[in-house]
Amino acid sequence: MTDEFIQPLLGWYDENKRILPWRDQHNAYYTWVSEIMLQQTRVEAVKPYFERFIRELPDIPALAACPQEKLLKLWEGLGYYSRVRNMQLAAQEMVEKYNGKLPENFSLLISLKGIGSYTAGAIASIAYGIPVPAVDGNVFRVVTRMTEDSEDITKPAFRKKTEKALQEIIPVDRPGDFNQAMMELGAVVCVPNGQPKCLICPVRDYCLAGLHGTMEKYPVKAPKKPRVIEERTVLVIQDGNCTAIRKRPSKGLLAGLYELPNTEGYLSREEALDYVKDLGTEPLYIEELPDAKHIFSHIEWRMKAYLIRVSSLEQTHAPGILFADKKESERNYAIPSAFGAYAKYMKEEIQ
DNA sequence: AAGGCGGGGAT
DNA sequence: ATCCCAGCCTT
Numbered sequence: 001m002t003d004e005f006i007q008p009l010l011g012w013y014d015e016n017k018r019i020l021p022w023r024d025q026h027n028a029y030y031t032w033v034s035e036i037m038l039q040q041t042r043v044e045a046v047k048p049y050f051e052r053f054i055r056e057l058p059d060i061p062a063l064a065a066c067p068q069e070k071l072l073k074l075w076e077g078l079g080y081y082s083r084v085r086n087m088q089l090a091a092q093e094m095v096e097k098y099n100g101k102l103p104e105n106f107s108l109l110i111s112l113k114g115i116g117s118y119t120a121g122a123i124a125s126i127a128y129g130i131p132v133p134a135v136d137g138n139v140f141r142v143v144t145r146m147t148e149d150s151e152d153i154t155k156p157a158f159r160k161k162t163e164k165a166l167q168e169i170i171p172v173d174r175p176g177d178f179n180q181a182m183m184e185l186g187a188v189v190c191v192p193n194g195q196p197k198c199l200i201c202p203v204r205d206y207c208l209a210g211l212h213g214t215m216e217k218y219p220v221k222a223p224k225k226p227r228v229i230e231e232r233t234v235l236v237i238q239d240g241n242c243t244a245i246r247k248r249p250s251k252g253l254l255a256g257l258y259e260l261p262n263t264e265g266y267l268s269r270e271e272a273l274d275y276v277k278d279l280g281t282e283p284l285y286i287e288e289l290p291d292a293k294h295i296f297s298h299i300e301w302r303m304k305a306y307l308i309r310v311s312s313l314e315q316t317h318a319p320g321i322l323f324a325d326k327k328e329s330e331r332n333y334a335i336p337s338a339f340g341a342y343a344k345y346m347k348e349e350i351q
Numbered sequence: 352a353a354g355g356c357g358g359g360g361a362t
Numbered sequence: 363a364t365c366c367c368a369g370c371c372t373t
Contacts, residue, residue, distance in 0.1 A: 038368040045359065046368090079357025082371075116370050136368045156352080183368050193362055193365060221366095225354085253356070296357060297366095337358060 001147060003169040005206040010174060012202035013181035016188070018043070021050055028102045028127035029060055035122045036083050036114060043187070049078050060100050064091040072256060072334035079337075081255060086114030104128050117159065126176035133166035134179040135159055138186025144219040145190060145209040153219045190215075227300045233267040234260050234305040236289065236345045237276055239313045242323035243346040244279070245333060253296070258333040260342055261321070262303070272306045280317040285309040292341035305342050 017023070020043065022034035033053060037046040053074050057063045063071075066088065075084040090112040094100055102123065103109055110120035121134035133139075140153045143162055151158050171178050185203070190196045198210045209215045237244040245258045267275065269286055276283045289305040313323045324333060326347055335343050 035368065040356090040367055040369055041358080042360070042367055077358075079359085080369085082356070083369090086370080114370065118369060122368070134368075137366075138368065180368085187368080191361095192367075193360095255356090294358090298355065298357095 001143075001165050001169060002206070003171075005146070005203040006169065006171055006178065008202045008206075009181050009185065010171070010177060013177060013184055017180070017184055018188075021047060026127075028123060030054065031123050031127040032102055032115075032119075033087075035119045036087050037078065039083060039119070040080060041078065045078070049074070060091045060094050060102070063088055064095045064100075068256065069332070069334070073332075076257075076334040077337050081257065083114060085256075089113040090115065102127070104130075106130060106132050117163065121163075122179060125170075125179050129176060131167075131170045131172045131175040133163050133170055134183075135162050135166065136183060136186075137192075138183040138190075139166075139179075141192060141219050142182055142186045142190045145196070145215055146203065146207045148208040148212070148214060148218065150218070150220050152222050154222050227295070227298055229300045229302060230264070231266050232262050232264060232301050232303050233272065234262040234289075234292075234303050234339065234342050235272060235275060236260055236305065236307045236342055237279070237281070237310060237313070238307070238345075239281075239310050242313050242325055243329065244313055244316070244321050245324045245329070245335070245346075246320045246322060253299070254336045254338070258322075258324075258335050260335075260339050260346075266304045267306075269306065272308065276308050276310060278318070279321060280315050281310040281313060282315070283308050283310050289342060289345070294338040294340075296338070301338060303341070307345055 022030045034046065034050055037050055056074060057066055068085070068088070071084050071088060072081060075081055093112060094102060106120050106124045109115050109123055110117065115123070118134055118136050121132045124130040124132050125134055140162065143149065143165075144153060185201070189201050196215050198204050198207070198215065201207065201210065204210045209218055235244075244261055246261060248254050248257050248259055250256050263275065269288070273283050273286060285308065287307045289307050292303045292305065294301045294303070324346065329346050
């Protein structure tokens with residue numbers, strides 16, 4: 001790969017870069033937080049989360065000391081919740097070993113929890129001006145199109161090859177801008193899903209796919225396996241004041257978040273009433289709620305649900321069941337979006 | 352090397 | 363419906 005495209009790319013970046021809350025702050029903590037949030041997550045989704053997170057946890061010691069419930073609440077709805085747990089583990093390690101600051105070299109950065117090859121490169125180059133590449137999905141797309149490379153980008157070997165190639169040409173005077181310019185180009189011009197905007201591309205003269213009209217053949221990715229479909233029944237169990245919720249296990253899907261009680265399979269009204277009686281409470285009323293669906297990357301939940309009024313949740317003897325006050329539940333418990341179709345009933349008074 | 356892990360916007 | 367996003371971790 002030649003470096004001739006770099007000056008046009010940087011010139012375009014200087015003129016067209018988006019204004020983002022974490023840019024030009026010269027604060028490595030902001031760079032880190034934004035890069036973690038941006039993993040597999042779009043810029044527009046991250047913006048409001050970033051602002052709130054920085055407001056609540058303005059520095060690394062604050063993050064290291066934050067109660068986990070509050071941490072998950074700050075991440076609620078953003079997904080991939082292990083990101084924020086790992087970030088806190090890394091923050092605690094920084095407080096212990098690095099005077100509460102991010103280490104200023106690539107190998108120490110990548111040794112921290114949740115910081116992989118991409119994120120270490122991004123922080124090192126953007127926050128500290130260290131000339132190392134930061135190869136994400138955007139960069140894969142831009143590079144494979146520019147070089148018409150048909151290798152499978154999901155192979156770790158391809159990442160290594162790409163990082164090595166970019167390491168050799170990354171401009172030492174502007175490594176952070178170069179990495180951001182590559183990603184910005186991928187996000188705004190050399191887009192996925194449909195036609196890239198080659199007519200306005202600053203590096204079109206250096207792009208083989210663009211010159212040959214083969215843009216949509218790249219990048220090449222191995223097909224992913226299909227989602228598994230799961231049928232579940234969700235129960236909104238309420239007395240006059242509270243809704244029953246429970247905390248999910250500390251490992252696996254949606255670890256540590258709160259959920260409405262739910263079971264594998266579709267329950268009949270009678271089975272749903274039996275479930276409630278097994279909790280030790282007396283059902284007074286049952287109503288079927290609309291079906292809902294939630295799609296994770298690897299699972300699809302098809303949900304049936306019942307709203308059940310009971311005399312008093314205080315009688316519950318089942319372990320792990322909590323009574324969430326209708327007004328306080330929203331403030332205190334992180335509930336994943338998968339329950340969004342039913343979580344709204346937690347706030348309503350039953351007729 | 353393969354699979355788990357969220358959620359949402361664009362096509 | 364399908365893709366894929368400023369990926370990383372565990373097995």
